[in-house]
Amino acid sequence: MATAAASGAERRVLEEEFKWLLKEEVHSVLKQLQDILKEASRRFTLPSGTADGATKQENFVLGSSSTDQVKGVLTLQGDTLCQAEVNLKVTRTNQLLHFAFRDDKQWKMQQIQDARNHVNQAIYLLANRGENYTFQTGSEVLKLMDAVMLQLTRARNRLTTPATMTLPEVATSGLTKMFTPSLPADVLLNFYVNVNKLCLLVYQLHALQPNSTKNFRPAGSSVLHNPGAMFELNNQRFEVSHVHKVECVVPWLNDALVFFTVSLQLCQQLKDKISIFSSYWNFRPY
Template identity: 40%
Template sequence: MVDCEKEEARNLQREFEWVLKQEIHIGLEQIHKILVECAKKFPVQLYGNDNSLKKDKFVLSVTPENLKCIVTLTGDSITHADINFKVTRQTTTTIVRTSIQNDFPWKLQQVQDAANHLQQAIYHIDDVGKNYKFKSSDEVLHILGEILGSLQRGRTSLIVPRKKAIDDLMKSRNMKSLSPNLAEDLAISFYIQSHKLIFAIYQLTNQHGTMQYESSHAECSVPWLNEVLVFFTVSLQLCQQLKDKIYVFSQYKDFTVGSRSVSPYPT
């Protein structure tokens, strides 16, 4: 029985060493390739690409003509937009027209945030190097945790836009991009949610002395966002699979590279 336990321990040790020396590097290389492809899809300068001048044109509208916005998306900014929407105050309906021009673009911070997190994930893998020799499961778990954290933050930047109070929207730097400026009871917002670009209008109203706001929005699908999210998701899954495999070995005592004194029992 003791001999069987020793043999099991030796087999586990050999598998552990193979995983550290081979499988982790193979997995990291695969994830790296996916992330580099993901970087190529971003319309900003990122990890050697130069898509910062890439332009996409979109139409966001709600029928009947309550809201229509034609935008040009260049990199992580809206560099041009023609905006028209209807506003009702009491019994009067008016059409509001404003625009965004090249000299004062509307910044989509979510795109730059996601790109920064993606680049950080790639750098974490670059820092390891193809010939690096891991010494313990804890070391691998730490590195994989760093990569996972960067990927999760990057993906979340695109899927979950940060909520802002209506006052913050009205005072935001981006509102100064509009020409002409909007009335004091109006605000607009552009943001990313998953694979969509969303244009929202907010109108402040006074209801029995309490300030409230009404909103409406239009949206359109952005093809490169859908591709980027797929790359993020696949990379996260592969990284989590590697982490789960290493975590199994981390439950055993004395597992270190080169050691033959291994307990096959979890701590």
């Protein structure tokens, strides 16, 4: 009898603790998460630098410790590259080429836009469970945390995992038509985000002659194609002769990634607490 009474008392105490967790602590964590993610979302829009509230423009100098073949300056405004200037020293001739975006052109950085959208979706999910909302079960909290974590993981992955592209896709992307003067037929460019860096890839090509004895094997899809990669475009075959990668750190992207990590940890800690109570109800001795 004493054991049964003790077990009943223990259960009542745990039930009260669990009710408090669902009513008070869960909302405290949700408030923390919203505050952190709003800070992350602000990083993607940046403080207004103008009187009309437009997003501030930032200039970034592209460079590499291993080469001076390519140099550039990028102007980023939120998720948009609104100007890019690139200097390329052609390896074979040492000729210096200069390209810049046409005044009427801007390039949307889809990775940044997607990451921001996922953050805002996570904020929306949390806001839908305001302070006046009462969670009835632990599984309800777990379901919300899983949904928020999914959005945050997707946001982080968009920044840390650049999209792979084939060389024909790079050659025919809208980016190639944005420069003045026009890019030569033997030069390809691609911009992307890798973790907290803005990266520029420059490919120098040479055309393969129709009677070439080289074994032609088209390259597959990749973030970066190495020298020797081949592809065909408009019945002309090309081989990559040189690849140059230059990059610059974007500090606010680093901030956003830190916020994602902290938020994911908070979500996981709350899930762990809920699971401890759930395991008690599933395995209590009766």
